[in-house]
Amino acid sequence: MYLHGTSTINSKGHLEIGGCDTVELAEQYGTPLYVMDxxxxxxxxxxxxxxxxxxxxxxxxxxxxxxxxxxxxxxxxxxxxxxxxxxxxxxxxxxxxxxxxxxxxxxxxxxxxxxxxxxxxxxxxxxxxxxxxxxxxxxxxxxxxxxxxxxxxxxxxxxxxxxxxxxxxxxxxxxxxxxxxxxxxxxxxxxxxxxxxxxxxxxxxxxxxxxxxxxxxxxxxxxxxxxxxxxxxxxxxxxxxxxxxxxxxxxxxxxxxxxxxxxxxxxxxxxxxxxxxxxxxxxxxxxxxxxxxxxxGDAGTTLYTIGTYKDIPGVRKYVAVDGGMTDNPRPALYQAQYEAMLANRAAEPEEEVVSIAGKCCESGDMLIWDTKLPKASTGDVLAVACTGAYNYSMASNYNRLRRPAVVFVKDGAADVVVERETLGDLVHKDVVPERMKPVSKAR
Structure with a gap:
């Protein structure tokens, strides 16, 4: 993955943006996470x-x-x-x-x-x-x-x-x-x-x-x-x-x-x-x-946590992350292409070709087709570059997924500029008509 702006690989072998270790950002703020340089x-x-x-x-x-x-x-x-x-x-x-x-x-x-x-x-x-x-x-x-x-x-x-x-x-x-x-x-x-x-x-x-x-x-x-x-x-x-x-x-x-x-x-x-x-x-x-x-555009990086993966011999290996078309619909909309790396193993050599799948119930929920990475494992942090434009602004709650937080990073400090949605936020505007409300049964 090409390193934009202040991005670099630090002494721990982690991707660093704006002086902030992205692995630490993922631990502190959760994933998916939009990081803006x-x-x-x-x-x-x-x-x-x-x-x-x-x-x-x-x-x-x-x-x-x-x-x-x-x-x-x-x-x-x-x-x-x-x-x-x-x-x-x-x-x-x-x-x-x-x-x-x-x-x-x-x-x-x-x-x-x-x-x-x-x-x-x-x-x-x-x-x-x-x-x-x-x-x-x-x-x-x-x-x-x-x-x-x-x-x-x-x-x-x-x-x-x-x-x-x-x-x-x-x-x-x-x-x-x-x-x-x-x-x-x-x-x-x-x-x-x-x-x-x-x-x-x-x-x-x-x-x-x-x-x-x-x-x-x-x-x-x-x-x-x-x-x-x-x-x-x-x-x-x-x-x-x-x-x-x-x-x-x-x-x-x-x-x-x-x-x-x-x-x-x-x-x-x-x-x-x-x-x-x-x-x-x-x-x-x-x-x-x-x-x-x-x-x-190139100031944004999205961090994900890798969950499951599926290897189809002779066909393709799918690696799934905890986000997808809900935080980045561009690949599904017009076949937009991205580069990625393992943020927690950024200095390691690439060993395999995989395709990055999102977690939505859509076959088209694919972030990247056929990208080279070190051998990925559950719990690794995936960084997708150049997600600053038309990602957060197009994000949705499809499958009732929560929209990610956004942090600005600069000179080693991280500031939350958009808080992560909560489960309560998802139902905050829902209204159940009186006629549909559950009736408590008398004992």
């Missing part, structure tokens, strides 16, 4: 902010909280000078409870409810990313009722097919997101938005997908958006002041993944913006971006 998270934040600062362009880097949204993460985003991207009232509430400045919050989503729009308007968030005509007019009406004027971006689908899994590719024409450039709906949206009295149109938002390892897709998106901006200014007299290019920057999950350094992504994007906008004599806009996975 706080220093690496902060480093990734700084890389984005510093790269845009060096470009000389006005910018906002908004952390895409859907990747991993807890109050402690919102605190880090604010402390590192980032804005915040939310997609639901739950994420917005988390941010506000964490004390995140509402004026630096951007609200996304293809089906925002009237209640969510009201909540965000009341909070005074900085911008709505409007996804469709229904939302456009609903937001204007609600803002009017509250006698407010709010800033908006229009999400457009630029027709760029990113080279990624079809489930996480979002910039193509056939998408549930945004106003399409090709069929004219994007231009119609600009026309309508610019006339609505309670909306201030800043510009456009586009997002071409996730886990992208090249700059070409981003550059093509910039070219398409500037072409759109030029035509809109000529035909409608509307000039955009903000260009939001979304996120999607890839990370290394396995050896086959080859992400670029953050600075290279940013340099390619900002140089293309300068070139294209100068070419058309268009004033340089403020550039916004929304990294999520690339901020927290």
């Amino acid at each position: 706080e220093a690496l998270i902060r480093q990734r934040c700084k890389e984005f902010v510093d790269a845009f600062r060096k470009s000389g362009l006005p910018f906002q880097v908004a952390y895409a909280s859907k990747a991993f949204c807890v109050m402690a993460m919102c605190r880090i985003a604010e402390e590192e000078g980032m804005s915040l991207d939310v997609v639901s009232d739950g994420e917005l509430y988390t941010a506000l409870q964490a004390g995140f400045p509402p004026e630096r919050i951007h609200f996304h989503g293809n089906n925002k409810t009237p209640q969510e729009l009201e909540m965000a308007l009341d909070a005074g968030i900085g911008c709505f990313v409007v996804d469709n005509f229904i939302e456009l007019h609903m937001l204007n009406a609600i803002a009017g009722e509250k006698r407010k004027k709010t800033k908006v971006l229009l999400r457009i689908t630029p027709g760029v097919d990113a080279h990624t899994h079809e489930y996480i590719s979002t910039g193509q024409t056939d998408s549930k997101f945004g106003f399409d450039l090709a069929n004219g709906s994007a231009k119609q949206a600009v026309s309508e938005a610019s006339e609505l009295p309670h909306l201030e149109l800043l510009g456009t938002h586009s997002h071409i997908g996730s886990q992208i390892f090249e700059v070409g897709g981003f550059q093509l998106a910039v070219e398409k958006v500037i072409g759109f901006a030029v035509s809109v200014r000529a035909e409608l007299g509307v000039t955009f002041s903000v260009l939001n290019l979304g996120g999607g920057f890839g990370i290394r999950y396995t050896e086959s993944d080859t992400p670029l350094p953050v600075a290279e992504y940013v340099a390619a994007i900002t140089s293309t913006v300068r070139e294209q906008f100068a070419k058309h004599g268009y004033p340089l806009p403020e550039i916004w971006t929304e990294p999520g996975r690339s901020i927290v």
Whole structure:
């Protein structure tokens, strides 16, 4: 397993993250356990902010909280000078409870409810990313009722097919997101938005997908958006002041993944913006971006305890852990791949090829197929790398399993930022109607 961030193998032969022995973490907090390398998270934040600062362009880097949204993460985003991207009232509430400045919050989503729009308007968030005509007019009406004027971006689908899994590719024409450039709906949206009295149109938002390892897709998106901006200014007299290019920057999950350094992504994007906008004599806009996975993905490691195993001669050896698709549904959803090691025997040579199975009653509950490990035994601690993004945020209680705790580790200290669910938590919201309650039998 590739060692990310502050991860190392200590003198005991144990995996260590943030100066904390992961075997001791497993003993103290139980497993499954999400371990987040706080220093690496902060480093990734700084890389984005510093790269845009060096470009000389006005910018906002908004952390895409859907990747991993807890109050402690919102605190880090604010402390590192980032804005915040939310997609639901739950994420917005988390941010506000964490004390995140509402004026630096951007609200996304293809089906925002009237209640969510009201909540965000009341909070005074900085911008709505409007996804469709229904939302456009609903937001204007609600803002009017509250006698407010709010800033908006229009999400457009630029027709760029990113080279990624079809489930996480979002910039193509056939998408549930945004106003399409090709069929004219994007231009119609600009026309309508610019006339609505309670909306201030800043510009456009586009997002071409996730886990992208090249700059070409981003550059093509910039070219398409500037072409759109030029035509809109000529035909409608509307000039955009903000260009939001979304996120999607890839990370290394396995050896086959080859992400670029953050600075290279940013340099390619900002140089293309300068070139294209100068070419058309268009004033340089403020550039916004929304990294999520690339901020927290490789900072996360999930610890499991190995339980049973099953060896099928000539076929495969299954090694089962005390978690699975309930704490990491990505392999089941879109065949995501991961690397792992035995945290308590990290220095030992690999002896066998095994497949890591979860404990859910699903044949598809597999975390890793065919990975090399030392000969695993019951009670060993398995560490799966790069689980910081879309693991905790997608976790479920399927089979009535409890969602794991989350700890931040830094400089030898571990802090619980999400407590492990208890059995009582599982039934806390259950209600048994009076007619179904057991009747005590008289003796």
